[in-house]
Amino acid sequence: xxxxxxxxxxxxxxxxxxxxxxxxxxxxxxxxxxxxxxxxxxxxxxxxxxxxxxxxxxxxxxxxxxxxxxxxxxxxxxxxxxxxxxxxxxxxxxxxxxxxxxxxxxxxxxxxxxxxxxxxxxxxxxxxxxxxxxxxxxxxxxxxxxxxxxxxxxxxxxxxxxxxxxxxxxxxxxxxxxxxxxxxxxxxxxxxxxxxxxxxxxxxxxxxxxxxxxxxxxxxxxxxxxxxxxxxxxxxxxxxxxxxxxxxxxxxxxxxxxxxxxxxxxxxxxxxxxxxxxxxxxxxxxxxxxxxxxxxxxxxxxxxxxxxxxxxxxxxxxxxxxxxxxxxxxxxxxxxxxxxxxxxxxxxxxxxxxxxxxxxxxxxxxxxxxxxxxxxxxxxxxxxxxxxxxxxxxxxxxxxxxxxxxxxxxxxxxxxxxxxxxxxxxxxxxxxxxxxxxxxxxxxxxx
Numbered sequence: 001x002x003x004x005x006x007x008x009x010x011x012x013x014x015x016x017x018x019x020x021x022x023x024x025x026x027x028x029x030x031x032x033x034x035x036x037x038x039x040x041x042x043x044x045x046x047x048x049x050x051x052x053x054x055x056x057x058x059x060x061x062x063x064x065x066x067x068x069x070x071x072x073x074x075x076x077x078x079x080x081x082x083x084x085x086x087x088x089x090x091x092x093x094x095x096x097x098x099x100x101x102x103x104x105x106x107x108x109x110x111x112x113x114x115x116x117x118x119x120x121x122x123x124x125x126x127x128x129x130x131x132x133x134x135x136x137x138x139x140x141x142x143x144x145x146x147x148x149x150x151x152x153x154x155x156x157x158x159x160x161x162x163x164x165x166x167x168x169x170x171x172x173x174x175x176x177x178x179x180x181x182x183x184x185x186x187x188x189x190x191x192x193x194x195x196x197x198x199x200x201x202x203x204x205x206x207x208x209x210x211x212x213x214x215x216x217x218x219x220x221x222x223x224x225x226x227x228x229x230x231x232x233x234x235x236x237x238x239x240x241x242x243x244x245x246x247x248x249x250x251x252x253x254x255x256x257x258x259x260x261x262x263x264x265x266x267x268x269x270x271x272x273x274x275x276x277x278x279x280x281x282x283x284x285x286x287x288x289x290x291x292x293x294x295x296x297x298x299x300x301x302x303x304x305x306x307x308x309x310x311x312x313x314x315x316x317x318x319x320x321x322x323x324x325x326x327x328x329x330x331x332x333x334x335x336x337x338x339x340x341x342x343x344x345x346x347x348x349x350x351x352x353x354x355x356x357x358x359x360x361x362x363x364x365x366x367x368x369x370x371x372x373x374x375x376x377x378x379x380x381x382x383x384x385x386x387x388x389x390x391x392x393x394x395x396x397x398x399x400x401x402x403x404x405x406x407x408x409x410x411x412x413x414x415x416x417x418x419x420x421x422x423x424x425x426x427x428x429x430x431x432x433x434x435x436x437x438x439x440x441x442x443x444x445x446x447x
Contacts, residue, residue, distance in 0.1 A: 025384065027391070027398045028221060035209030036232045039392040040224045041216045041384060049117045049217040050385035051126075053133065053231060054393050057109035057205035059183035060245050060323070064176070068185015072146065072193050073201045074102045074109045079142045082135035086142065089128055098125035100132065106179060107245075107323045108393055110211075114382070117218035126227065133206075134234035138198045147190055154187050161267040161434040164259060169269045169432045172255045173327055177246055205242055208232040214388035216381050248273060248325040254428050258436035266339035266435040270346060272424060274328035277321045277394035281419040283407040285319055288416035290366045291358045292350070293317025293330060298365065304349045305332060311342040323394065328424060336437040343431065351426045357417030370408050 028040045036053070062070045078100070079086045093100055098115035111133055115125035157163045167182060174180030185193070211232065215224045250273040261267075275285060293301040293316045305315040312334040320326035330350070334342045358366075378384050378401060391400050433439075 025378070025401050027388065028224075029392075029398055030225070032208065032213075032225075032228050032232050034232055034235070036211040036213055036228060037392055038213045038215065038224070038228045039388040039398075040214075040221065041388060042218075042220065042224075043216060043381060043384075044218050046381065047117045047218050048114065048381060049122060049219055050112075050114050050215070050381050051129070051227065051231075052103060052110060052112035052214045052385065052389055054103060054108040054110040054212045054214075054389055055206050056107070056210060056242060056245075057201070058105050058107040059181065060106045060178045061201075061205060061242070062178055062181050062183075062185075064181060065189075066193075066197060067181040067189045068150075068183075069193055069197045069201050070109060070205075071104060071184050072143070072150075072190070073138075073198045073205075074104045075146055076138050076143055076198055077111070077136045077202070077206075078102050078132060079146070080137045080139045081131045082137060084128065084131055086139075089132065092128050093125060096121040096124045098128075100125070100129055103389075104183075106183070106326075108212075108389075109205075122219075126230065130231050130234075133231055136202060138195050138202070140195050143193070143195055143198070147193060150184060150190050151187050154184065154190065158187075161261045161263045161265075164261065165267045165269050165432050165434040168257055168259065168434070169271070169329075169430060170327075172257065172430045172432070173251070173271070173273065174248065175251070177248055177324075179248065179322070179324065179326075203236040204238050204240070206236060207238050207242070208235045211235075212389060212392035214385055214392055216385035216388060245324050248276075250325070251428075251430075254430070256431045257433070258439040259432070259434045260439040261435040263435045264336070265333045266336050266342075266433050266437070268332050268334065268339060268343060269329060269432045270343070270429055271327055271329040272429050273325050274319045275321050275423065276325045277323060277390075278396065279321065281415075281422070282321065284411050284415040284419035285423065287363070287366055287370065287408055287411045288353075288358065288420055289317055289319055290370060291362045291416075292353050295366060295369065298369070300349050300353060300362075301330065301346055304345050305334075305342055309341075309345060311335075311338050311345065315342070315346065336435055339433055339435075339437060343433075347426060347429075350424070354417075354420045354424055354426055357413050357420070360413065363411070363413055363416070367408055367411070371405050374405055374408075 025041055030038050032038060057070055059070050098113060100111060100113045103110045103112050111129065113125060113129045115122055170180045213228045215227060291299060293299045301315045301317055305311045312332040315332035317330040319328050330346055332342060387401060
């Protein structure tokens with residue numbers, strides 16, 4: 001079995017790096033009769049089926065006065081449906097070795113399932129999955145319990161420096177945009193969530209038209225189509241079209257927040273508005289950020305801040321592309337008395353990178369690492385299935401995975417320099433420091 005796996009992995013790698021134009025992942029795509037988009041890869045190597053359905057129902061579809069409703073809807077969706085209690089759901093899936101879980105982020109929400117592909121086991125798992133999806137009860141006692149649990153968790157989380165930094169950073173970054181809201185909601189908003197809120201959000205957002213179904217595994221095209229039709233047949237029919245996500249406008253103003261905290265280290269976030277999914281400069285920014293701060297010990301920020309000066313255990317940067325523009329973030333933790341030095345070194349490194357771009361050697365090393373590591377991104381069904389969901393939801397080309405290496409290899413020094421200069425202005429960054437020595441000294445003087 002292991003030798004077959006190694007052979008397959010080697011075959012994929014050779015296919016990816018070959019100039020022959022053929023699909024290593026033949027993604028099939030169609031729509032169900034009620035408008036859901038299906039993305040399917042047939043794989044008979046192991047007797048498993050991975051299935052998911054995503055809706056435009058993530059945290060970005062919350063509103064300020066109702067933040068946390070999207071997350072709670074997804075959470076309670078899994079806690080009881082018509083004819084099935086929470087315990088019965090767990091028992092029936094465990095009996096056939098299946099697993100069902102929620103899927104939730106800023107843009108998307110839904111359910112995912114992994115099960116054996118044999119007919120009896122698959123049928124039982126699908127029956128539970130379909131009933132959970134189409135006939136949720138949102139039990140009042142379960143909602144009360146989950147609200148209590150979440151509020152307790154929020155009270156604990158709200159005093160953590162990482163949480164404070166992240167919430168402050170997002171609010172400064174996005175202002176009134178829903179991306180700036182807290183995905184879980186805050187203590188007050190969670191306390192006000194009602195069963196009617198969940199029911200209304202479900203009926204408005206968990207609809208078939210525009211939903212994205214990803215299917216990967218040991219079934220035929222006809223079986224996959226039947227599954228897709230089955231899980232969408234009884235979904236709600238909304239009376240009104242769901243509101244689209246507002247456009248994220250890049251903010252021009254610089255902002256800094258220094259927040260006192262008793263933690264031994266300063267938690268630092270620096271960044272700005274980044275890019276949306278499908279941005280034409282995605283690959284120059286992806287490769288460039290690998291060099292800047294996304295490549296671990298090989299990246300410039302980590303080298304300058306950690307390796308050369310010992311100012312932080314780790315320092316990194318990343319882009320988070322979303323349906324609307326996500327964020328570009330530099331993150332690190334350091335001793336309070338070293339925080340300003342760490343920030344100064346980071347900003348100097350960023351300025352140099354934006355102004356001059358990477359070196360030829362840095363670019364070649366980054367390409368070698370990204371190309372060499374790519375087969376591990378698609379070395380099992382679960383990883384490929386996750387990509388199917390992203391490709392489907394964000395309307396990326398069906399050839400996205402086939403062309404990934406080619407896109408990386410075509411990135412030039414000029415591409416990276418141009419893309420970063422167009423997106424990142426080092427003079428207009430948001431900086432948040434929780435555990436700020438300066439803020440604590442100022443607070444002590446004020447007292």
